[in-house]
Amino acid sequence: MVLGTAYWTAFRPRSQVFGPFPYRARTADKVVALTFDDGPNEPYTSRLLDVLDHRGVKATFFQVGRCAQRFPSAARRVVESGHVLGNHSYSHSFTSGLRQPRQHEEIRRTQDIVQTITGVVPALYRPPWLCHWPWVLHAVDDQGLQVVSGTFAHPLEVLQPPARMLTTAAARRAKPGSIVILHDGREARGGPRAQSVAAVGPLIDRLADQGYTFTTVDRLLGVPPYLR
Numbered sequence: 001m002v003l004g005t006a007y008w009t010a011f012r013p014r015s016q017v018f019g020p021f022p023y024r025a026r027t028a029d030k031v032v033a034l035t036f037d038d039g040p041n042e043p044y045t046s047r048l049l050d051v052l053d054h055r056g057v058k059a060t061f062f063q064v065g066r067c068a069q070r071f072p073s074a075a076r077r078v079v080e081s082g083h084v085l086g087n088h089s090y091s092h093s094f095t096s097g098l099r100q101p102r103q104h105e106e107i108r109r110t111q112d113i114v115q116t117i118t119g120v121v122p123a124l125y126r127p128p129w130l131c132h133w134p135w136v137l138h139a140v141d142d143q144g145l146q147v148v149s150g151t152f153a154h155p156l157e158v159l160q161p162p163a164r165m166l167t168t169a170a171a172r173r174a175k176p177g178s179i180v181i182l183h184d185g186r187e188a189r190g191g192p193r194a195q196s197v198a199a200v201g202p203l204i205d206r207l208a209d210q211g212y213t214f215t216t217v218d219r220l221l222g223v224p225p226y227l228r
């Protein structure tokens, strides 16, 4: 019980006990940042980009290095289309987050891969499972990145409930300054994400009807998207 409480205290998305870990921007403006984790994962990442590009909405993709190696053209399209590509570790391994030397390596390796594929070096890092142990934050800070949290669109998105449920849950949770977390992959394993992709167009339309506009995490937080 104590351990469970400690885990929740440390890892819940809004936990700030280990230092600044922004999950939203302080603003009254009706603006949200849509973020997509665990890609690239084809064909879902490309379908998602079609949805976003068709609506002229820019989003932030926290990609896994191993997945970017597998689907480099999807990673490249994210950057070329004007979306922002952030680092989401190399292997999405839980145990890698438990030790600082491996955490450093998880970040650095993906920085190198993304630079090779896209030409940019991410300045944003979202740790897998939003685990922000002090040594994780230290490793992120040490490499000059900004750590980013967010609000999960739906607690059971991993199980791919019907798209309309994802849309409804995400729209209900969105507030001015929200950083909304959806997934175009699953950890480093890929897998079907059709419901998540199908939820995004209606989500954008619903929020736009409520007066929301969309931006990327770097702009929302007022930090640079890339180190170079």
Ligand SMILES: [Zn+2]
Residues within 6 Å of the ligand: 037, 038, 088, 092, 127, 128, 129, 187
């Ligand atoms: Zn993830």
